[in-house]
Amino acid sequence: MNILLIGSGGREHALAVALAKSPQAQKLFVAPGNPGTAQVAQNVALDVADFGAVIDFCRLQNIGLVVIGPEQPLVEGIVDALEAAGIKAFGPSKAAARLEGSKGFTKDLCAKYHIPTGAYRRFAAREPALAYLREQGAPIVVKADGLAAGKGVVVALTLAEAELAVNEMFSGVFGEAGAQVVIEAYLDGEEASFFALCDGDKALAFASAQDHKRAGDGDVGPNTGGMGAYSPAPVVTPEITARVMAEIVAPTVAAMKAEGCPFKGVLFAGLMIGEGGPKLIEFNTRFGDPECQVMLARLEDDLLGLLLACAQGRLPDKVQLSDRTALTVVLAAQNYPAAPKQGGLISGVEQAERIEGVSVTHAGTKRVDGKLVANGGRVLNVTALADDVAQAQALAYRGVAAIDFPEGFYRRDIGWRAVGR
Ligand code: AMP
Ligand code: GLY
Numbered sequence: 001m002n003i004l005l006i007g008s009g010g011r012e013h014a015l016a017v018a019l020a021k022s023p024q025a026q027k028l029f030v031a032p033g034n035p036g037t038a039q040v041a042q043n044v045a046l047d048v049a050d051f052g053a054v055i056d057f058c059r060l061q062n063i064g065l066v067v068i069g070p071e072q073p074l075v076e077g078i079v080d081a082l083e084a085a086g087i088k089a090f091g092p093s094k095a096a097a098r099l100e101g102s103k104g105f106t107k108d109l110c111a112k113y114h115i116p117t118g119a120y121r122r123f124a125a126r127e128p129a130l131a132y133l134r135e136q137g138a139p140i141v142v143k144a145d146g147l148a149a150g151k152g153v154v155v156a157l158t159l160a161e162a163e164l165a166v167n168e169m170f171s172g173v174f175g176e177a178g179a180q181v182v183i184e185a186y187l188d189g190e191e192a193s194f195f196a197l198c199d200g201d202k203a204l205a206f207a208s209a210q211d212h213k214r215a216g217d218g219d220v221g222p223n224t225g226g227m228g229a230y231s232p233a234p235v236v237t238p239e240i241t242a243r244v245m246a247e248i249v250a251p252t253v254a255a256m257k258a259e260g261c262p263f264k265g266v267l268f269a270g271l272m273i274g275e276g277g278p279k280l281i282e283f284n285t286r287f288g289d290p291e292c293q294v295m296l297a298r299l300e301d302d303l304l305g306l307l308l309a310c311a312q313g314r315l316p317d318k319v320q321l322s323d324r325t326a327l328t329v330v331l332a333a334q335n336y337p338a339a340p341k342q343g344g345l346i347s348g349v350e351q352a353e354r355i356e357g358v359s360v361t362h363a364g365t366k367r368v369d370g371k372l373v374a375n376g377g378r379v380l381n382v383t384a385l386a387d388d389v390a391q392a393q394a395l396a397y398r399g400v401a402a403i404d405f406p407e408g409f410y411r412r413d414i415g416w417r418a419v420g421r
Contacts, residue, residue: 002027002062003304005041006048006078007069008034010330010363010381011289014296015069015303016041017361022304029061035372036362048073051081058087065090065308071286074265075101075147090307092285095261099252100285103182104145110280113255115248117280118185126170129181133162136183144169145180151223155186187281189274190417192233193291194241196249196269197306199315200262203253205245207298207321208236209291210417215337217413224337225378228414230327230389231294234421235273244271244278252283264310290328290381293361297326297385325418327392328383329400331410333364336377340364344374344407351402352382358399359383379408389418 001024005016013036020028020040031054033043046057049072058066066082068074068091077094091097098105110117118141123129133140142165144152152174156162162183169181195206209231215221236244248269256263268284268291287295296303300320309315333340349360349372361383364376380403384395393415400410 001025001064001304003029003065003067004054004058004061004063005030005037005067005069006054006073008032009069009289010361010378011287011292012069013037013361013363014293015067015287018296018299018303019067022302024302024304027061029063031057034362035365035367048078049076051078054078055082055085055087058082058085063087065304065311067091067307069286071097071100071147071284074285088308088311090311091265092263093261096256096263096265097285098261099256099263099267099283101147102145103143103282104180106283107182107184109252109255109259113251115251115255115280116276116278118187120182120184123181123183124179126166129166129170129183130163132183133159133166136185138162139186141184141186142166142169143182143184144174145182146174146176148174187272187274187279189272189279190235191281192236192271192273193288194236194244194249194269194271195287195291195295196245196267197310197315197319198253198263198265198267199310199313200264201253201257201313202315203245203249203267204315204317204319205241205249206266206319207231207295208233208241209288209294210235211288211291212411212414215332217411222337224332226288226290227330227332227411228328229288229290229294230325230392230415230418231291231298232325234389234418240273240278244269248278248280264313289363290330293328293381293383294326295321297359297383298322298324322385324385324387325389325392326383326385327389327396327415328381329396329410329414330363330378331380331382331400331403331405331408332378333374333376334407334409340374340377341407342374344405346372346374346380346403346405346408348403349380352399355395355399355402357385357395360399360403374405374407379405389415393419
């Protein structure tokens with residue numbers, strides 16, 4: 001089968017590596033891809049926002065499955081367009097992608113179907129939102145309703161911060177995404193990410209992971225797309241997994257079906273695990289980046305077979321993942337996330353990959369005159385698989401040490417929480 005993978009990050013390089021390994025895979029294309037995906041697939045310069053062009057390409061290349069990495073095309077309806085043209089796709093429809101595209105939609109669904117999450121109210125105007133804030137007090141969380149490139153959430157520790165956030169959102173700093181605002185109770189506990197594969201009808205627990213959102217060691221500094229991750233997350237015990245599936249994932253899949261927008265694809269639940277058990281912080285409707293890199297490092301089943309089963313409504317009952325731990329360290333360009341420095345020279349990737357148990361995925365890189373240079377915020381991911389998290393951490397940092405990227409930086413404490421346990 002010929003496959004088209006959409007996206008260009010570290011997540012997509014990891015997906016491409018796993019898809020290329022499938023015995024069912026014939027030609028693998030990645031649009032637009034990166035220098036990493038070019039090693040295992042053919043990159044194509046398609047404008048992925050132009051669904052007509054994507055459909056024409058699929059017909060020309062006899063594509064049997066389109067796998068969509070990032071959220072934007074999902075929220076814009078690429079799966080609907082492909083399916084209407086008779087092309088199979090892995091990912092949710094536009095209506096189902098509202099689980100990521102509209103925080104208010106998700107909160108209303110949770111309320112209607114008794115899915116555990118923080119108490120909340122939705123607002124379309126500034127004054128009532130400010131009044132509600134004053135009534136609730138801090139800490140409190142203010143969220144732009146729509147997609148805001150990971151910047152639309154303010155965890156306000158004081159009322160003044162919360163008021164500032166509401167004022168900014170209604171002044172249009174996030175454009176349409178901030179036209180509606182969700183104000184939510186602050187949840188206490190330990191955060192974890194949980195992934196389930198869904199075929200519209202059923203859900204299958206895939207894996208847990210923990211991300212490191214802040215740019216600096218010790219979880220300080222600005223929020224980023226994620227500076228490193230590991231899987232599994234020890235806080236997601238078998239008991240917690242069972243509760244997440246029974247109380248959050250399965251009810252959501254059933255609710256989406258009942259609402260007439262069945263969810264197919266990967267459901268990424270951001271969880272807060274506190275005293276009362278797991279609560280939903282937010283859903284994403286795609287694999288996390290870099291969570292995907294660590295989960296796929298553990299996957300022992302055929303990824304293409306699993307994604308096809310989701311797309312065709314015939315999810316298997318189980319999936320085989322190694323019980324070893326995978327850990328990824330993200331190498332970012334200096335000054336990420338504000339204004340990452342572009343063009344920094346990178347060498348040593350091959351040396352890192354020669355270390356047993358280490359792999360490197362490309363995110364924001366490009367080749368200029370045969371040399372690898374930084375071309376984005378998050379640039380490379382170094383992933384290690386080992387018997388436990390401490391060994392995976394040590395091995396990943398050996399890989400990092402083999403890479404020379406003077407204009408880059410990375411966190412030196414990825415995995416601290418799990419290593420400390
Ligand atoms: P994101 O929406 O992924 O950009 O991240 C938002 C981050 O804000 C989460 O990863 C949490 O750390 C935090 N957060 C969101 N909602 C809450 C909440 N209700 N209580 C506490 N922290 C939250
Ligand atoms: N690493 C978080 C995300 O992909 O949303």
